Amino acid sequence: MTSAKTRVAILGGGSGGLELACALASRSTFDVTLVDRVGAHLWKPRLHEFAAGTVDTSLTEISFYMLAGMRGFRFEQGEVSAIDRATRHVVLKRFEDARQETVAPERSIPFDRCVVALGGITADFGTPGVKEHAYALDTRDDADAFRQTFVALMIGARETKRPARIVIIGSGATGTELAANLRQAEDSFFERDGHPEDRDRLLRITILEAAPEIMPGSETKLRARVLERLDALGIDVVTNAKVSEVEAGAVKTASGASYPSDATMWAAGLIGIPVLSRLADFAIDKKGRILVDDRLRSTVDPLIHVIGDAASLTPKGAERPLPPTAQVASQEAAYLAKALPKIVAGEEPAPFHYKNKGQLISFGNAGAVGVLGGRKKKEDFLIHGQFAMAAYNALERDHQWTVLGPLRGSVAILADMIMPTSGPALKLHG
Template identity: 35%
Template structure:
């Protein structure tokens, strides 16, 4: 194994993006390679990581992100890699350098100017962003749940609206004021958020909003497809629909959205769905800055085209994993779906293949194992299917077993980024916090 480059400098491996795949990968690399010979670098525009499937709980206030987020600087110190705060702007493949955009202070002053970081091996794991499909008004009037910042913003807006309703009801008990939320997209994010909102609304009365309850919450879930949760079998999707409607959610399947306005959501059928808060969760794509970045091949949705080894199609030293990677396992097949389990599996393959490149061994192809899909309906229930590759996704599970498996996915993520000892410690602390901490985060 080469200890240094021919010019005497360390071999430098740069990972851009500290999401589920990127953070797992950087931890694996840093724990394997000696810092005296290898420089492992993580670049991310945020200073901390939170598991994306938890963002709906942060948005509803059911989860305090301060307790579950991972600070990159502390994590880097623990595992022996370097962390750079910054956003990727471009890639200079000839010089084998990435260009980091200037970092600006809150008042607009420049903290760090545009700069470059060299790499011997580069991994892009920058995730995805919401795809509004060009729908008028979405960018101006809808929120998304792509980051903790988005989730915090949603929670503040929700609490403010609940306070308005509570105040109106105090002044006029006969008031017909409601907190109205419209969610566009009947996938896992939209369904989980809708259920979590009712769970949070039930508890608001115990935290200063004495005259507010879930009856004053109106949630509409809008899906363009024939049913919600297209990744799940029909029976489970129907079960989830029934559960949501029992909570009070208005589920509109087969309903295309034509525009978003300040007043609400307009549908192709001519209905205006009034909403104080509008959330867009109808699809994802690669970030706009990825379009042909560094001359790399990208799809129409700005995803980086990769070989079975997860190397980008035009540069073997540049890998892509997670939602930003476009990989079709077989000719005529479907691309790997943008799921946390896919990012986790890709991180493992990228780790092994980077090691193989450094050691002069053959690289192995990425083989996606569909472990099924699970959707949590807050404290009410969980539905899903397991072992999709083995039984065609028809092993349906619901209730406590599904909830146990759902929670186990997060536990495995903790172990992957922290190791077993700290991961177990965090689980114990999490159980304690469930007892001693407030049920809702209201600030």
């Protein structure tokens, strides 16, 4: 059956895909289907907090089924395996239940326009032992698995008086923010009459960075502030430490050093999810992301758009593609929400322009630091304290507002503002 409306299939309901689905579904000319392999949306920039247990996922997880009814799009749960460009169908794998029994055969979803927003994963660069012995922070399951291990280690450390040793590989935002949140979570395990020196006895955190400085690519001033904060939190940082192997109880570097580790988190580098290169005959960059033009159209098919971590867009005059951040994904979603109606009406929209609003790092209850972007690079300025924390939270507030609408968005924001600060340092369930 043909629809008078333009059928848009959005693949992936993360930072970019969900914002786009909500925005497009409000237009009467579009029939929007959102596909995701899981049934609820979790905002990925908070994964490190869920992994440390400093924020409960039940506060921030939103059912796609509920949102679909509320915002007027169709939701199809399933794992995307291919896009048939000739027949204009998205193919979903057969659906299996928790016992891995097939409950529905392979499905296909017809589309007039398709938007790929399937995100990225942490790259292990083929380093031996990473898959077997290190945790990643790509999904809620990853965060849950790490948190369970962390809690067990902390209880063990308190009872045996042998500190838990956590090694984090990669000193980017994910690694540094996770380290600070683990330090915050540690408070929940101190003896009631514990002394400050308990800190040394319970948890040792080491960040290993392959580059000569932490947070490669970030502003020098910001890096210095981050280092100061990490030092104040008693987190060891080792640079020029290129990891050569992860073992069950240790991390080895190319220089021959070995770091004992009870739990290792691999948080270095991001590539497009592997399925991107198998979806269709897309042109792919060296990080496995789909090449797009400045209207976010895949270079091989103008009816297929790509946004967020799955897209590789190098702005005119730039040396590198845009970074894999929620900030980029959100701006790309907002662009397509305005550009798609024009494209469908036969007009050529203006090209996409990314505005870098800055970079902010949160250390949990130890505050935040960041650089806010000015109109020109040299106008960027360093911020910290309450202002930085407010700016850090603003990205998520925008997301909640876009996804839930003004009324529910405000309620969610209020609940979020009250809950994490009023509760205990660690929330063990969720």
